[in-house]
Amino acid sequence: FGLSEDEIQMLLKNDIKRVIKEASNFPFYNKLNDVRKIAILSMLFNLGLTRFNKFVKFKRAVHAGSYAVAAEEMRDSLYYRQLPHRVEKLAVWMDSGNMVS
Numbered sequence: 517f518g519l520s521e522d523e524i525q526m527l528l529k530n531d532i533k534r535v536i537k538e539a540s541n542f543p544f545y546n547k548l549n550d551v552r553k554i555a556i557l558s559m560l561f562n563l564g565l566t567r568f569n570k571f572v573k574f575k576r577a578v579h580a581g582s583y584a585v586a587a588e589e590m591r592d593s594l595y596y597r598q599l600p601h602r603v604e605k606l607a608v609w610m611d612s613g614n615m616v617s
Contacts, residue, residue: 535560544579549613552583555606562602563595578610587611 519527539545539556548556556578560568569575574589587607590596596603609615 531561532557538565542575542579544575548578551609551613551615552578554615555609558606559590559595562599567595583613584611 535557538560539553542556545553545556559571571589571593574586574593577583577586577589587610590603590607590610593603596607
């Protein structure tokens with residue numbers, strides 16, 4: 517039993533559409549380059565909107581274009597302490613605007 521591959525793909529596509537819609541509601545989102553958008557989408561996908569919204573200083577920094585500050589806010593979080601490798605990669609992407617590792 518369980519879900520078929522088609523059902524899994526449909527659920528994933530719906531989740532991705534939801535996360536993109538949520539991200540698009542933030543005034544800073546459409547001004548970001550693709551790498552920073554991916555970082556935001558990843559955070560929203562993994563955290564959910566409610567927990568993402570608790571990143572007040574992070575969102576303020578992104579809105580101001582202060583990407584190094586935004587990256588530091590990511591590092592100064594429970595999210596980072598729980599998933600340091602994943603969040604460090606996202607923080608580097610946010611800071612640099614490039615997919616460097």
